[in-house]
Amino acid sequence: MSVTVDAGLHHAVLFDLDGVITDTASVHAAAWKNLFDDYLARLPSDSVADRSPFTDDDYRRFVDGRPRYDGVDAFLRSRGHTLPWGDPADPDDTETVCGLGNRKNRYFHQRLRADGVRVFDSTVALVHSLREAGVDTAVFSASRNCGPVLEAAGLGQLFGVRVDGVVAAELGLPGKPDPAALLEAARRVGAHPAHTVVVEDAEAGVAAGRRGGFGLVIGVDRTEGTGHAEALRRRGADAVVPDLAQVRVRPRAETLTRIPHALESWEAVAGVLRASDLAVFCDFDGTLSEIVPVPGDAVLADGLAPVLRRLARCCPVAVVSGRALADVRDRVDLPGIWYAGCHGFEIDGPDGEHFEYEAARDALPVLAESAGALRDRLTAVPGALVEDKRFAVAVHYRNVEPGSVAEVLAAVREVGDRPGVRITGGRKVAELRPDIDWDKGTALWWLLERVSEGTDRVLPVYAGDDLTDEDAFAAVRHRGLGVAVRGGQQGDRPSSAHVAVTDPRELQVLLTRLAELAERRRTGR
Numbered sequence: 001m002s003v004t005v006d007a008g009l010h011h012a013v014l015f016d017l018d019g020v021i022t023d024t025a026s027v028h029a030a031a032w033k034n035l036f037d038d039y040l041a042r043l044p045s046d047s048v049a050d051r052s053p054f055t056d057d058d059y060r061r062f063v064d065g066r067p068r069y070d071g072v073d074a075f076l077r078s079r080g081h082t083l084p085w086g087d088p089a090d091p092d093d094t095e096t097v098c099g100l101g102n103r104k105n106r107y108f109h110q111r112l113r114a115d116g117v118r119v120f121d122s123t124v125a126l127v128h129s130l131r132e133a134g135v136d137t138a139v140f141s142a143s144r145n146c147g148p149v150l151e152a153a154g155l156g157q158l159f160g161v162r163v164d165g166v167v168a169a170e171l172g173l174p175g176k177p178d179p180a181a182l183l184e185a186a187r188r189v190g191a192h193p194a195h196t197v198v199v200e201d202a203e204a205g206v207a208a209g210r211r212g213g214f215g216l217v218i219g220v221d222r223t224e225g226t227g228h229a230e231a232l233r234r235r236g237a238d239a240v241v242p243d244l245a246q247v248r249v250r251p252r253a254e255t256l257t258r259i260p261h262a263l264e265s266w267e268a269v270a271g272v273l274r275a276s277d278l279a280v281f282c283d284f285d286g287t288l289s290e291i292v293p294v295p296g297d298a299v300l301a302d303g304l305a306p307v308l309r310r311l312a313r314c315c316p317v318a319v320v321s322g323r324a325l326a327d328v329r330d331r332v333d334l335p336g337i338w339y340a341g342c343h344g345f346e347i348d349g350p351d352g353e354h355f356e357y358e359a360a361r362d363a364l365p366v367l368a369e370s371a372g373a374l375r376d377r378l379t380a381v382p383g384a385l386v387e388d389k390r391f392a393v394a395v396h397y398r399n400v401e402p403g404s405v406a407e408v409l410a411a412v413r414e415v416g417d418r419p420g421v422r423i424t425g426g427r428k429v430a431e432l433r434p435d436i437d438w439d440k441g442t443a444l445w446w447l448l449e450r451v452s453e454g455t456d457r458v459l460p461v462y463a464g465d466d467l468t469d470e471d472a473f474a475a476v477r478h479r480g481l482g483v484a485v486r487g488g489q490q491g492d493r494p495s496s497a498h499v500a501v502t503d504p505r506e507l508q509v510l511l512t513r514l515a516e517l518a519e520r521r522r523t524g525r
């Protein structure tokens with residue numbers, strides 16, 4: 001089987017060392033066997049401990065992927081034998097957990113010197129492909145020997161970020177299956193766990209990836225037929241591959257027509273969202289409503305009212321529109337949700353709260369004047385429509401003869417050429433807005449802060465179709481999900497959305513899946 005890292009959704013990949021980058025898992029396994037077989041054989045014959053030889057299964061269950069001393073302790077306990085912990089400075093002939101761990105380390109280094117380190121070339125090739133696609137990479141390992149092993153393998157410079165046993169000890173991070181070291185690696189590369197991939201061959205590491213809320217967990221099983229692949233899947237691997245040559249890299253799509261389809265990429269999308277509470281934000285025209293020739297005729301598309309109601313029962317929902325607040329509110333007319341009008345300059349909450357962006361009020365007189373001036377200028381242009389929305393003025397030219405569109409746009413440029421306002425564009429519309437650093441993206445984060453009550457557990461999903469929605473897509477680019485609604489737009493344009501749907505009907509299918517995810521998370525199923 002193969003698995004895809006999507007550079008649009010996945011911003012970093014964290015690689016385990018032993019067994020993933022280098023073949024040192026077998027060197028570790030041999031050193032552990034050497035240690036335990038020797039130690040168990042020397043226990044008195046009347047000891048209650050199970051003295052049978054150390055097996056591959058013991059390796060996988062008790063020591064693989066764990067910090068060295070934890071591994072000694074876990075294995076000996078599994079055999080009914082305990083030792084005092086001791087101290088990391090214990091000489092390696094001391095009969096303590098640390099002493100035995102130190103002895104294993106000596107065996108490991110002896111083998112490393114004797115046999116060298118074999119590198120999995122397909123892993124190194126994957127690291128390079130990811131870099132070319134703009135995906136960050138890091139190495140993590142429970143081993144304190146991570147640095148020396150990479151050096152011995154000639155890979156000392158491959159990773160800029162390394163979180164290994166030495167770093168974990170310095171920071172006091174618990175070992176796998178605790179996700180602390182993985183979360184630290186993601187933090188150091190600057191990627192949100194939801195947008196980060198973990199590659200692991202140990203059960204404990206896979207479990208850590210899943211517990212840490214990582215977007216994709218890839219298990220590596222190089223031991224076909226041993227049941228290890230099934231064990232990795234049970235512990236939470238999304239996919240298990242025999243070698244990283246089976247991992248494909250999909251370059252980040254930069255334009256609307258190339259963005260992956262949300263429903264076709266559903267598994268990857270669900271991976272990004274599954275560990276978080278969701279908050280769903282939707283634009284109105286072209287997203288919740290089909291584009292129609294006359295703005296006053298736009299209505300909520302079929303099937304969207306029930307799914308928005310369903311979503312609102314299990315997560316915060318907001319409609320974020322370029323329309324005036326009262327206009328979009330009346331058109332959607334659903335209780336229990338947030339409404340942001342005029343690109344977020346005015347907002348109503350579900351419990352009767354009302355907010356206006358204070359600084360934008362200074363622009364109201366000039367906007368009102370501009371609306372009047374534009375009406376005067378454009379009465380003679382058939383089809384031109386001026387929509388005064390208080391915090392913005394929209395000039396529609398959808399119904400204007402192609403030959404007269406330039407005249408409409410020239411009028412907008414001239415009237416809008418005054419301090420305090422700026423001109424933006426949309427689908428057959430030009431708008432004057434307060435010249436302030438406030439847009440659908442900043443409004444989204446303002447709303448998110450309110451609905452998440454200071455936690456960072458909530459991941460925003462934003463769906464929109466238009467140029468003004470790009471501000472919101474950019475805002476959720478590194479933490480959240482941007483869904484572009486392509487809606488039969490002519491030509492192509494750059495977009496920061498992660499995925500796309502074709503029209504409001506497909507958005508309804510996607511929102512239903514989000515509702516299912518949110519409900520499952522709520523009920524813990």
Ligand SMILES: O=P(O)(O)OC[C@H]1O[C@H](O[C@H]2O[C@H](CO)[C@@H](O)[C@H](O)[C@H]2O)[C@H](O)[C@@H](O)[C@@H]1O
Binds near residue numbers: 298398426
């Ligand atoms: O942010 P939105 O909710 O998408 O609002 C953007 C603009 O939508 C409306 O205009 C657009 O939809 C009309 C109806 O489908 C269409 O006729 C027009 O050509 C589109 O530009 C609305 O009238 C504007 O005020 C919004 O800014």
